[in-house]
Amino acid sequence: MNETARAVWERRPQRVTRIVDAHAHAGPYSLFFIPEADPAAMIRVMDRCGVAHAVFSSHLSIQLDAAAGNAATAAIVAEAPDRFTGYLTVNPWQDPVAELERWGGDRRFGGIKIHPDLHEYPLDGSRYGPVWEFAALTGCPVLTHTFAGSPYNDIPTLDAVAERHPEATILAGHSGVTPLGLDQAIEVAERRPRVILEVCGSHNSGADIARMVARVGPDRVVYGSDFPFIDLRMSLGRVLFSDLTDNDRAAVLGGTISGLLEWR
Amino acid sequence: MAETRPSLLDADAMLGRHPRRDVGGGTVRELLAALDRVGIAEAVVAGMTAWLHDPRLGNAQVLDLVADQPRLHPCWVMLPGGCDELGPGFVQEAVAGGVRAVRAFPRDHGYRLDGVEAAEVLRALARARLPLLVDAPQADWASIESIAAAHPELRIVVGSAGYRMLRQIAGVLDRRPNVYLGTADLSSHCGLEWLVARYGAGRIVFGTGQPYRDPAEAVTRLLWSELGDPDVAAIGRGIL
Numbered sequence: 198m199n200e201t202a203r204a205v206w207e208r209r210p211q212r213v214t215r216i217v218d219a220h221a222h223a224g225p226y227s228l229f230f231i232p233e234a235d236p237a238a239m240i241r242v243m244d245r246c247g248v249a250h251a252v253f254s255s256h257l258s259i260q261l262d263a264a265a266g267n268a269a270t271a272a273i274v275a276e277a278p279d280r281f282t283g284y285l286t287v288n289p290w291q292d293p294v295a296e297l298e299r300w301g302g303d304r305r306f307g308g309i310k311i312h313p314d315l316h317e318y319p320l321d322g323s324r325y326g327p328v329w330e331f332a333a334l335t336g337c338p339v340l341t342h343t344f345a346g347s348p349y350n351d352i353p354t355l356d357a358v359a360e361r362h363p364e365a366t367i368l369a370g371h372s373g374v375t376p377l378g379l380d381q382a383i384e385v386a387e388r389r390p391r392v393i394l395e396v397c398g399s400h401n402s403g404a405d406i407a408r409m410v411a412r413v414g415p416d417r418v419v420y421g422s423d424f425p426f427i428d429l430r431m432s433l434g435r436v437l438f439s440d441l442t443d444n445d446r447a448a449v450l451g452g453t454i455s456g457l458l459e460w461r
Numbered sequence: 462m463a464e465t466r467p468s469l470l471d472a473d474a475m476l477g478r479h480p481r482r483d484v485g486g487g488t489v490r491e492l493l494a495a496l497d498r499v500g501i502a503e504a505v506v507a508g509m510t511a512w513l514h515d516p517r518l519g520n521a522q523v524l525d526l527v528a529d530q531p532r533l534h535p536c537w538v539m540l541p542g543g544c545d546e547l548g549p550g551f552v553q554e555a556v557a558g559g560v561r562a563v564r565a566f567p568r569d570h571g572y573r574l575d576g577v578e579a580a581e582v583l584r585a586l587a588r589a590r591l592p593l594l595v596d597a598p599q600a601d602w603a604s605i606e607s608i609a610a611a612h613p614e615l616r617i618v619v620g621s622a623g624y625r626m627l628r629q630i631a632g633v634l635d636r637r638p639n640v641y642l643g644t645a646d647l648s649s650h651c652g653l654e655w656l657v658a659r660y661g662a663g664r665i666v667f668g669t670g671q672p673y674r675d676p677a678e679a680v681t682r683l684l685w686s687e688l689g690d691p692d693v694a695a696i697g698r699g700i701l
Contacts (some may be wrong), residue, residue, distance in 0.1 A: 429653065434685075
């Protein structure tokens with residue numbers, strides 16, 4: 198058992214490596230009850246496990262109002278800049294250019310978040326044009342929701358966007374979610390060198406993550422949890438107990454995303 | 462720390478291949494290796510064959526597969542009584558075979574868990590003190606509450622609750638003390654702690670959902686929870 202897994206069994210926070218959660222949110226979400234969705238509880242859970250930092254978009258920003266939600270994200274980062282970095286949410290129906298102009302130069306944001314499924318707008322739609330332009334110009338990574346079979350953000354659409362915008366760094370959120378989606382996402386990442394596989398979701402496994410690393414390398418795979426949408430420990434456990442070398446595990450848990458955030 | 466390690470009994474495991482996901486061969490050897498990888502002591506296992514092909518054959522197979530495996534305990538899959546597929550002595554045979562629990566797949570097997578045809582089997586399970594395991598996607602919560610009310614001695618463990626169901630779960634756990642939750646994919650943020658605070662650790666049963674699910678999820682969620690060691694140990698032991 199590796200040292201991070203040993204920390205789980207000894208019920209103490211891990212101190213082996215700097216864990217950075219590349220896919221988080223914050224705040225309430227109307228579709229279901231989240232017992233403690235506030236940033237203070239998030240930090241408490243992070244401390245429980247030894248997670249140093251999380252990159253997040255507020256639930257308000259993705260679910261209802263990008264402008265108000267991005268302001269909420271910025272305020273949360275301002276309160277705990279050592280623990281959080283924000284994703285700037287771009288909703289294609291809510292003035293993408295205005296959001297990029299307002300927050301694009303703000304160091305509290307380290308990436309852009311888009312959620313085609315929630316916004317019922319295709320990943321390859323023209324309203325996302327300013328996002329790809331900004332990403333290509335600056336190196337700012339873009340985290341997109343993906344889901345196999347979705348009419349808005351399935352993996353073939355991700356492939357087409359990555360081909361069309363080869364300068365953009367795209368984090369494939371959930372890597373397609375389903376077993377088929379995971380396979381397709383790996384194949385796209387093999388073809389598109391700036392596609393990064395992010396591993397949270399309800400169907401991933403440590404074996405899948407080890408397969409991702411074997412196929413595309415640890416510098417192309419990042420740990421994310423989706424918390425507090427889903428509990429942070431579900432995805433984290435898969436990585437901790439997976440059959441990875443210590444160096445590869447450290448890269449997936451935080452090294453790779455930390456490098457991607459250094460674009461300013 | 463070794464003397465304080467909780468002993469985990471996985472109440473939600475299966476043997477066999479899965480037709481829609483690469484879970485390996487689903488052999489006893491692979492399951493034991495998976496238990497060792499994450500530190501689980503024992504498992505109660507049903508057969509994929511019983512779930513996804515032929516319950517009668519799968520139930521018989523699982524007895525053979527675990528017969529010489531002290532860490533593995535058999536779980537059978539029930540069917541409603543209407544077509545007499547598993548025979549009138551199903552529950553007595555389960556007890557005689559050392560079966561620790563019975564699973565139901567009403568959605569996949571095409572019957573109502575709260576229907577008349579299932580009621581006789583559920584009554585027999587309650588009399589035999591055999592817990593019923595059912596995954597949340599297999600039956601709506603109204604059906605689960607209905608059978609819990611109709612069979613108050615039957616312990617019902619609902620697994621695979623996901624992260625979207627606390628609004629439905631809470632009322633049923635409030636009203637029906639014989640309903641329990643399994644930890645496989647029990648994935649609401651801080652939900653485990655919230656549930657234990659409201660209902661006690663005795664209502665939560667450790668399970669992983671392997672091999673479809675990675676058992677590391679449930680192990681990490683429980684051991685890295687904010688619960689005290691006695692609660693973790695109680696959940697790890699479960700009710701099976």
